[in-house]
Amino acid sequence: MGQGAKEHWGRGQKCIGSGGKRATKIHFSKDFKYLEIYFLTNLLKKMPSSYIKGIGYYVPETIVTNADLQRHMDTTDEWIQERTGIQERRYAAKHKETTSVLGTNAAKKALTNAGMDANELDLIIFATLSPDYYFPGCGVLLQRQLGITKTEIPALDIRNQCSGFVYGLSVADAFIRSGMYKNILLVGAETHSMGLDFSTRGRNVTVIFGDGAGAVIMSATDEQFRGILASRIHANGEFAEELAMINPGSHGGVHVPDPSVYGYEEAEYGETFISPKMLTDGMLFPNMNGQLVFKNAVVKFPEVIAEVLEAAGLEKTDIDLLVCHQANLRISQFVQKTMGLRDDQVWNNIQRYGNTTAASIPIALAEAVEAGKVKKGDLICLAAFGSGFTWGAALIRW
Numbered sequence: 001m002g003q004g005a006k007e008h009w010g011r012g013q014k015c016i017g018s019g020g021k022r023a024t025k026i027h028f029s030k031d032f033k034y035l036e037i038y039f040l041t042n043l044l045k046k047m048p049s050s051y052i053k054g055i056g057y058y059v060p061e062t063i064v065t066n067a068d069l070q071r072h073m074d075t076t077d078e079w080i081q082e083r084t085g086i087q088e089r090r091y092a093a094k095h096k097e098t099t100s101v102l103g104t105n106a107a108k109k110a111l112t113n114a115g116m117d118a119n120e121l122d123l124i125i126f127a128t129l130s131p132d133y134y135f136p137g138c139g140v141l142l143q144r145q146l147g148i149t150k151t152e153i154p155a156l157d158i159r160n161q162c163s164g165f166v167y168g169l170s171v172a173d174a175f176i177r178s179g180m181y182k183n184i185l186l187v188g189a190e191t192h193s194m195g196l197d198f199s200t201r202g203r204n205v206t207v208i209f210g211d212g213a214g215a216v217i218m219s220a221t222d223e224q225f226r227g228i229l230a231s232r233i234h235a236n237g238e239f240a241e242e243l244a245m246i247n248p249g250s251h252g253g254v255h256v257p258d259p260s261v262y263g264y265e266e267a268e269y270g271e272t273f274i275s276p277k278m279l280t281d282g283m284l285f286p287n288m289n290g291q292l293v294f295k296n297a298v299v300k301f302p303e304v305i306a307e308v309l310e311a312a313g314l315e316k317t318d319i320d321l322l323v324c325h326q327a328n329l330r331i332s333q334f335v336q337k338t339m340g341l342r343d344d345q346v347w348n349n350i351q352r353y354g355n356t357t358a359a360s361i362p363i364a365l366a367e368a369v370e371a372g373k374v375k376k377g378d379l380i381c382l383a384a385f386g387s388g389f390t391w392g393a394a395l396i397r398w
């Protein structure tokens with residue numbers, strides 16, 4: 001055996017983590033390739049896939065129409081519908097419903113749909129940009145509300161705003177494929193209504209957002225070609241402040257040319273997280289460069305959908321249902337047109353719920369399932385774009 005073959009063999013042993021008898025019979029570098037394929041094939045055979053075992057959503061009862069908003073700010077139903085497609089949205093019941101409460105309600109429905117008990121969960125992933133507390137995150141609150149603190153399962157909180165659900169799905173899929181966890185609860189939930197500016201100053205943002213929650217149970221399966229076929233997530237921090245809620249926060253004015261605009265006090269430590277000026281000047285609300293968001297979203301949605309299709313070796317004509325993050329009906333329609341999809345191949349519900357960021361995809365998907373639009377074997381494409389900017393997509397064989 002030549003030196004090269006020895007080197008190859010050594011790498012092979014390390015790679016497959018096996019010093020078994022079968023392996024010691026093979027001593028040639030060309031045979032290493034066969035050995036590698038043999039082990040990889042077996043490894044892949046044993047590697048589980050992840051699939052959505054259960055799904056559920058919850059939206060608050062209170063319906064807020066465009067006409068209702070007109071009582072607080074200078075806006076019209078015509079403006080809102082023409083630019084966003086939104087007719088109404090839901091608002092959480094004050095002092096009763098929070099992001100974690102909405103998330104818990106959705107999670108309970110997903111568990112029932114999966115025929116599972118909360119005690120069977122191995123991990124919680126909670127995606128939101130409107131958490132109950134700055135910290136701890138909503139994951140532990142949801143764990144407590146599900147009554148499963150004794151299980152001591154981990155609770156992972158993720159941000160990623162409108163892309164939060166797709167980011168979470170990608171993380172859950174990787175955990176399940178690795179064999180680390182078998183049953184993961186993934187929740188996307190938002191309570192925007194408590195943090196919006198209801199004066200005319202905030203109208204460009206406020207009219208868009210609504211409250212709600214969606215949840216899925218992701219489980220391991222040995223069934224080949226089922227579940228998550230591919231997922232891709234991306235980010236570009238260049239535009240971080242273009243769709244953001246800057247205050248309160250620990251940025252201390254670092255990312256802006258003139259920190260004095262925030263009215264920081266002269267104390268040696270502290271007093272930068274929130275200042276009286278932030279309150280008086282109404283600097284505690286989200287801001288959005290709508291046109292920049294629009295321009296980037298209509299490019300990145302089709303781009304990342306094409307990426308997952310290519311990864312799975314599929315074509316856009318294979319898609320049975322596209323569920324886009326419900327950012328704005330105009331964005332979703334633009335994506336549909338770009339991809340040449342028929343109306344029955346997309347699911348939009350922003351008209352009724354507004355933009356619920358991390359919750360929008362699981363709510364829309366759960367609704368589509370409930371409406372009988374999703375059948376076993378269907379190819380479902382999920383896609384998101386949002387603050388960060390972040391974006392991503394996933395392909396699911398139902």
Ligand code: ACO
Binds near residue numbers: 079083208294387
């Ligand atoms: N009602 C009435 N007038 C309004 C409102 C409102 N709610 N909001 C803004 N206006 C006015 C503005 O003051 C402005 O008035 P002016 O011309 O007198 O100055 C005028 O409407 C046009 O304002 P623009 O901000 O330029 O409005 P635009 O045509 O860009 O539409 C919109 C705004 C709908 C947000 C658009 O930019 C858009 O669709 N952007 C995509 C961003 C998006 O959908 N984000 C969703 C959340 S982010 C996400 O989920 C990815």
